[in-house]
Structure formats: C-alpha cells, structure tokens
Amino acid sequence: MNNDLYSIDFIRSLPPPLKDDPNMLALAKVIAEQLQITANQIKKNIIYARIDELDEEILDILAYDLHVDWYDYTYPIEVKRATIKDSVKVHRKLGTKYAVETALGNVFPGTKVSEWFQYGGDPYMFKVNIGITETGVTVEKQAAVLERVRFYKNLRSHLEAISYKVEKKAVVNVAAVHSIGTRLAICPYLARGIESGGGVTYGGFTKCASTVEVYPNIG
Numbered sequence: 406m407n408n409d410l411y412s413i414d415f416i417r418s419l420p421p422p423l424k425d426d427p428n429m430l431a432l433a434k435v436i437a438e439q440l441q442i443t444a445n446q447i448k449k450n451i452i453y454a455r456i457d458e459l460d461e462e463i464l465d466i467l468a469y470d471l472h473v474d475w476y477d478y479t480y481p482i483e484v485k486r487a488t489i490k491d492s493v494k495v496h497r498k499l500g501t502k503y504a505v506e507t508a509l510g511n512v513f514p515g516t517k518v519s520e521w522f523q524y525g526g527d528p529y530m531f532k533v534n535i536g537i538t539e540t541g542v543t544v545e546k547q548a549a550v551l552e553r554v555r556f557y558k559n560l561r562s563h564l565e566a567i568s569y570k571v572e573k574k575a576v577v578n579v580a581a582v583h584s585i586g587t588r589l590a591i592c593p594y595l596a597r598g599i600e601s602g603g604g605v606t607y608g609g610f611t612k613c614a615s616t617v618e619v620y621p622n623i624g
Contacts, residue, residue, distance in 0.1 A: 434577070456486050464489060472496075474506055477551040479545075487511040500559035505533070508557050509550060514539055515570065530565040538572045 416424075423429040446622045449457070452467065459467070468476040473492045480488065488511045500506045502518045505595050507517040515536025521528055535542070535550065547567075554564055 456489055457608060460488075461485065468492075475547055475556040477512075477553075480512065484512055495557065499557060502531075505531075505554065505557040508553070509533065509535065512549070513537060513542075513547070515572075521565075527566060529561050531562055532566045533564065533567065534568045534570055536572070537569050542569055 419433055452530050461482050462481065465478055468489055471489065471491060471492050476488055491507050491511060495504045495508050502520060505518050506516055513535045515538065517534045519532045519534065521530040524532065550567065
C-alpha cells in the first residue's frame with residue numbers, strides 16, 4: 406500500500422482498541438474519506454508546476470493571468486501548454502531574436518530568424534523561416550504569425566519576409582560486398598591450320614553387248 410499523503414489509509418493509525426469498536430471504526434472511515442478529499446484538493450493549489458495536467462479551461466485562464474499576449478485560444482492544447490511554459494523566458498527577452506524564435510517555435514517547431522547582417526539586407530530588417538514539417542500551414546496560422554510577431558520583436562526591427570521550410574526524411578540503405586575469387590574458363594579444343602576444299606567430278610560409260618544363243622545337242 407502506498408504511504409504518500411494522497412493515498413495513505415488513515416484508519417491504520419487507529420490504536421487496536423478503537424479498531425475493535427464498530428462505532429469508532431465507522432466514524433474513522435468517514436473522517437478518513439474527508440481527509441483524502443482534502444489532501445487531493447491540495448494539488449489544485451499547485452498550478453504552474455502542473456501545466457501538463459491542467460485542462461484547457463484552466464490553461465486559458467492561466468495565460469490571461471500571466472499576460473501571455475501572444476497566446477491564441479484556438480491553439481491545440483499541447484501548443485497552449487508549451488506557450489505558457491516558455492512565457493516567462495519570452496517575457497524576459499522580449500525584443501530579441503531568442504524571443505521570436507521561442508514563441509513562434511511553440512507553434513511551428515524549427516522556426517529560425519535571420520537578422521539583416523546575416524543575409525546582407527537593409528539595417529534593422531529580419532526574416533523568419535518557419536518550420537511546417539510537423540504542423541503544416543494554413544491561412545489562419547499564417548495570419549496568426551504576422552499578428553503575433555509584433556509582440557516579440559523590438560520596435561526598431563521590421564519583418565522583411567516569411568518563408569516556410571518542409572523537411573522530408575528518407576531512409577537509404579547502403580551495403581558493400583567484397584568478393585575475392587578465381588575465374589576458371591574451360592574452352593573446347595580448337596584445331597588450328599585445317600584447310601578445306603571441294604570439287605565436282607563428272608563420269609560416264611558406254612555399254613556394248615551381244616547375244617549368244619546356245620542350244621543342246623540333239624542326236
């Protein structure tokens with residue numbers, strides 16, 4: 406049996422004489438149930454540390470209380486949690502490249518910011534390269550990015566362009582085989598220096614014959 410505050414059996418703490426008294430045991434069970442309810446309600450006072458457990462309604466209220474101005478109530482719940490978790494870091498570094506990448510990265514993982522001196526642009530301009538490999542992009546999301554960039558950037562910087570990056574991963578299997586062997590070729594015997602020739606032979610003959618009749622001698 407677990408002995409933590411939220412699952413401990415308080416009846417076990419009763420002395421043996423009281424455990425044998427049915428009335429005291431019944432009273433102890435009622436008190437133990439109420440203590441369990443109270444103990445579990447203590448968790449509700451822990452809010453920020455339980456962001457991954459809070460329901461969506463509480464997350465929306467928490468974002469309002471923390472002044473997460475770039476928070477969007479239409480975000481998926483996991484994006485809402487990530488946005489609230491990073492809100493303190495973003496607030497501390499508002500107006501920096503880090504703030505823009507962190508805040509947008511919660512919605513579009515892999516987002517990168519390039520400042521003007523990194524790509525040879527005009528002073529105080531910057532570009533945003535948004536990763537949409539995991540989330541894809543819609544008109545609504547694009548509008549949300551344009552609307553919320555102003556919360557993260559400093560006042561003198563201006564967004565020059567937004568580009569989108571899609572990464573496709575492929576698995577390539579490469580194998581090598583080192584083969585060592587001897588090739589034995591067996592060829593039939595071929596006689597060399599054989600000459601062949603041909604010709605036509607004509608022949609003829611003449612037959613001569615005579616008839617000789619022989620009769621028996623009759624005396």
